[in-house]
Amino acid sequence: xxxxxxQIINNRYRIVKQLGQGGFGAVYRxxxxxxxxxxxxxxxxxTSEEARRQFAREATVLxxxxxxxxxxxxxxxxxxxxxxxxxxxxxxxxxxxxMVQRQGPLDPELALLWVNQVAEALVYLHTQNxxxxxxxxxxxxxxxxxxxxxxxxxxxxxxxxxxxxRTTSGARAVTPGYSPPEQYGQxxxxxxxxxxxxxxxxxxxVTGEIPPESITRVEREVLTPAQELNTRLSPAVGRAIxxxxxxxxxxxxxxxxxxxxxxxxxxSAPGGETRxxxxxxxxxxxxxxxxISAVPPPAAVSTPTGTQKVDLPPVWxxxxxxxxxxIAQPPAxxxxxxxxxxxxxxxxxxxxxxxxxxxxxxxYIFANRRAHATQTARARxxxxxxxxxxxxxxxxxxxxxxxxxxxxxxxxxxAGQAKETAAAAAVTAxxxxxxxxxxxxxxxxxxxxxxxxxxxxxxxxxTGRAVDAxxxxxxxxxxxxxxxxxxxxxxxxxxxxxxxNFVAEARxxxxxxxxxxIWDYGFVFRHQSQNNQYRLIIFxxxxxxxxxxxxxxxxxxxxxxxxxxxDTAENGNNLVRLVVQGDKGQLxxxxxxxxxxxxxxxxxxGDVLVAYATYKGHGxxxxxxxxxxxxxxKLP
Numbered sequence: 001x002x003x004x005x006x007q008i009i010n011n012r013y014r015i016v017k018q019l020g021q022g023g024f025g026a027v028y029r030x031x032x033x034x035x036x037x038x039x040x041x042x043x044x045x046x047t048s049e050e051a052r053r054q055f056a057r058e059a060t061v062l063x064x065x066x067x068x069x070x071x072x073x074x075x076x077x078x079x080x081x082x083x084x085x086x087x088x089x090x091x092x093x094x095x096x097x098x099m100v101q102r103q104g105p106l107d108p109e110l111a112l113l114w115v116n117q118v119a120e121a122l123v124y125l126h127t128q129n130x131x132x133x134x135x136x137x138x139x140x141x142x143x144x145x146x147x148x149x150x151x152x153x154x155x156x157x158x159x160x161x162x163x164x165x166r167t168t169s170g171a172r173a174v175t176p177g178y179s180p181p182e183q184y185g186q187x188x189x190x191x192x193x194x195x196x197x198x199x200x201x202x203x204x205x206v207t208g209e210i211p212p213e214s215i216t217r218v219e220r221e222v223l224t225p226a227q228e229l230n231t232r233l234s235p236a237v238g239r240a241i242x243x244x245x246x247x248x249x250x251x252x253x254x255x256x257x258x259x260x261x262x263x264x265x266x267x268s269a270p271g272g273e274t275r276x277x278x279x280x281x282x283x284x285x286x287x288x289x290x291x292i293s294a295v296p297p298p299a300a301v302s303t304p305t306g307t308q309k310v311d312l313p314p315v316w317x318x319x320x321x322x323x324x325x326x327i328a329q330p331p332a333x334x335x336x337x338x339x340x341x342x343x344x345x346x347x348x349x350x351x352x353x354x355x356x357x358x359x360x361x362x363x364y365i366f367a368n369r370r371a372h373a374t375q376t377a378r379a380r381x382x383x384x385x386x387x388x389x390x391x392x393x394x395x396x397x398x399x400x401x402x403x404x405x406x407x408x409x410x411x412x413x414x415a416g417q418a419k420e421t422a423a424a425a426a427v428t429a430x431x432x433x434x435x436x437x438x439x440x441x442x443x444x445x446x447x448x449x450x451x452x453x454x455x456x457x458x459x460x461x462x463t464g465r466a467v468d469a470x471x472x473x474x475x476x477x478x479x480x481x482x483x484x485x486x487x488x489x490x491x492x493x494x495x496x497x498x499x500x501n502f503v504a505e506a507r508x509x510x511x512x513x514x515x516x517x518i519w520d521y522g523f524v525f526r527h528q529s530q531n532n533q534y535r536l537i538i539f540x541x542x543x544x545x546x547x548x549x550x551x552x553x554x555x556x557x558x559x560x561x562x563x564x565x566x567d568t569a570e571n572g573n574n575l576v577r578l579v580v581q582g583d584k585g586q587l588x589x590x591x592x593x594x595x596x597x598x599x600x601x602x603x604x605x606g607d608v609l610v611a612y613a614t615y616k617g618h619g620x621x622x623x624x625x626x627x628x629x630x631x632x633x634k635l636p
Contacts, residue, residue, distance in 0.1 A: 003028055003043070006530035009085065010077050013041055014529050016607065017494055025083060027154065029090055029496070031528055038090040038498045038605075039074065042154070045083040055084040061132065062086070069121035071153055091151045092474075092498065096139035096205060104208045108233045111205040112263060114150035118142055119198060119260040121152045126191045126256060133189065137197035138178040139204055146472060146634070177210040181247055184215055192249040195259050199244030202263075206230045206237075217247055237263055471503055471633035475608075479628045482521070482612035484511075484619040491619075492524060492611040493630070500526070500605040501581040501635040511612075511623040513570035514540045520618045521625050523578050526599075526606035531555075534602055536578055536587065537614050542566045544587065544594065548601045561595050573628075581635050608632055 003026070007015045013030040016038070020027045025043040032039045044055055059076035066072065075087035096114065100106065118137070125132040134152065141154045174183050180196035182189050200211045207229040217223060223245060227238030240262035246252045253259040475495045482491040508521045519540045527533035531549045538544050542563045547555035566589060567574050577588040585597030610627050613619030 002026060008033070009041065010079070013039065013087065015041070016529065017496065019496075029498075030087075032087075040071065040088045040090045040153070042086045042088065043083050044086075047081060047083055052078060052084065055086075059084075059086055061128070065125070065128070065132070067121050067124045069117045069149065069151055070124070071151060088153070090498070091143045091145060091153055093143045093145040093151075096142045096144065096150075096201075098140075099144070100139060100205060100208055105230050106205045108206050108230065108237070111202060112237070114142065114144060115198065115202045115205070116260060116263070117150040118152050118201075119256050122194055122198065122256045123260075126194070131191055133191055134194050135183065135189070135197075136175060136178075137194055137201055138175050139201055142201070146474065176213040177204070179214060180249070181214040181218055182249060190249070191256070192252050192254060195244050195252050195254075195256055196246075196249075198256060199241045199259065202226075203241050203245070206233050211245065214247060471635055474499065474502075474632050474634045476631035477629035479626075479630065481624045481626045482610065483624045484613055484621055487616050490524075490611055490614050491625075492609040493627075494527075495608045495630070495632055497632060498605045498607060499632070499634055500603070502608065503577065503579050503633040503635060504608050504631070505575065505577045506610050506630040507573055507575045507628040508538070508610075509573045509626040509628070510540070510568065510570065511625045512620055514568050517620050518615075518618045519612075519620075519623075519625070520614055521610070521612045521627075522576060522614070524607075524609040524611045524614075525578065525580060526602050526604055527609060528604065528606045533606065534599070535611070535614055536597075537611070538563065538566065538574065538576060538589070539618075540568050542568060546597055556601075558598060558601065559595065563589050563594055565590050565592050579635075 002018060002021070003009065003015045005015055005017060009015065009030070012033055014033060016029045016031055018026055018028050019040070025045045028041045028043070030039050030041040031037075044051065055076070055078070059073065062073040063076065071089040071091055073086060073088050076085065078084045096106075122134065122137075125134060136154060137152070141152065143151050143153055145151060175197075178197045178200045180189075180193050183193055196214070203209075203211050203226050207226050209229065211223060223242065225238050226241050227233045227235050240253075240259065243251070243262070244253050244259045253262065475497050478495075480493055482493060485491050502525075504523055504525065506523075511519050520537050522535065522537040522544075524533050524535050531551050531553050533549050535547045535549065535555065536544065537547075543560060544563055545560045546558045548558055549555035575590050577591075579586040579588075580597075580599060583598070583600035583603055585599045587594040587597060610630050612625040
């Protein structure tokens with residue numbers, strides 16, 4: 001049975017919401033009551049004795065891992081007849097699967113930057129004793145934090161490599177498009193399974209398409225080269241992806257480090273010939289690989305236009321005699337000139353030795369140059385990302401300033417003077433200092449009730465929003481519907497962000513005319529668990545209420561007031577904007593300042609929700625509240 005919101009597990013972890021679910025359990029966001037922070041709680045519902053022993057072994061090893069691109073495992077425990085639980089850091093940010101779905105293929109430089117970070121984590125895992133194999137690398141399991149750091153999450157299918165075993169019980173699931181063929185059934189897997197999955201992940205990031213499932217590729221389905229789907233991708237990187245996604249493990253890069261090295265190769269060698277460092281074919285002696293019959297060697301593949309030759313890595317290994325034969329004796333003619341041949345061989349051996357010694361120094365220089373090139377590429381990618389963010393912020397600021405100028409031109413001289421006063425305050429104050437000054441100006445102008453004052457209020461608000469260009473988008477915009485449930489239940493939708501200081505905005509559509517009854521909608525914020533939150537609610541009688549709840553549905557009223565410009569008409573809508581920072585807050589309706597809010601009673605990080613029918617008797621059956629562009633920006 002799934003864990004429920006507000007349920008406390010192991011006397012320590014309060015369930016906040018379910019993040020995802022699979023065949024053997026689910027992942028939840030929870031609140032650590034001891035450390036007062038958000039965590040990710042992963043459950044395994046397999047309660048067999050074998051699964052329990054494996055879980056204890058894996059959890060102990062994972063708890064001792066420490067890498068900047070991996071979440072820390074902070075706790076693990078088992079509950080009788082309920083399953084095993086793994087507690088990890090909750091990683092804030094957006095996963096790469098959501099990012100690709102939202103915006104399409106990523107810029108190759110950014111994709112390579114994040115894949116390189118994940119590769120560093122995998123090299124760390126693979127060099128543990130015993131090696132730790134992730135087995136479920138995919139875009140959805142890579143989250144990018146607000147600081148741009150990529151984190152590899154979800155150890156749900158982790159296994160520890162033992163060359164004596166064909167497979168490990170408990171590590172059974174596959175992800176179509178990302179799992180190699182040996183991960184299906186009872187074939188043996190090793191670190192090269194992660195090489196395949198990481199390459200498939202990069203393929204999706206730069207093309208926007210999930211690769212064909214590996215077992216269908218066994219039947220000769222063609223893998224379209226990534227560089228053909230995204231011409232901005234260098235042929236060298238495209239070729240490296242294809243080699244890493246070879247169906248036979250022996251034809252892939254043998255380590256993630258080899259794959260990462262190939263990704264950092266120059267786009268082309270002098271003369272225009274593309275170069276890729278290819279893997280040495282043939283696994284270590286103790287490695288168990290898939291039977292040859294299961295993965296036919298792709299010497300050639302069929303394409304819609306005919307047969308396309310596929311270049312395979314060379315096979316390096318010792319020469320051997322046919323079985324059962326002794327050492328063959330050379331024919332008599334071969335003894336002629338043997339002394340001269342020996343002399344030539346000695347000279348060649350000396351030359352090879354000198355070349356080898358020189359190559360050693362050259363390899364050291366190349367390694368340093370390659371490391372420098374990797375750092376330069378990362379710096380360029382970060383600079384590109386920062387430049388793009390700056391451009392977007394500047395465009396937003398210029399647009400708002402233009403709107404403010406256009407609105408101000410219609411105001412009277414007196415209103416224009418008020419606008420200039422508020423704008424001066426916006427330039428010289430911090431965000432909340434600005435909003436306080438703007439609010440006092442708006443209140444005095446609203447009292448006059450003139451059209452010119454209204455225009456100036458809107459202009460001042462636009463100026464305030466331009467100042468807020470420093471805010472960072474962390475959620476949305478998302479649109480949806482809140483269905484009426486029953487008189488005792490609030491209908492709500494979580495954003496899934498734990499945040500203290502923010503700007504939240506959404507446009508709510510009135511569910512029915514006021515002649516049919518009473519409706520209310522608004523925001524629940526700094527939400528930690530059921531009835532442990534602030535509620536800011538807008539009522540159809542043109543009033544608003546702010547209440548603090550500390551375990552009770554009733555809560556304590558902090559403030560209330562009137563909303564003069566609230567649209568209560570049938571099919572009407574209202575844009576609600578909430579600003580929260582520290583112990584202060586502000587409410588705006590339809591772009592007009594309404595009130596300052598005292599938030600000193602609850603200063604903590606929490607989730608943000610849109611809500612409907614928070615009071616008994618509000619709302620009607622089959623009359624949902626639709627909302628549009630629910631968006632959250634993080635404030636410093």
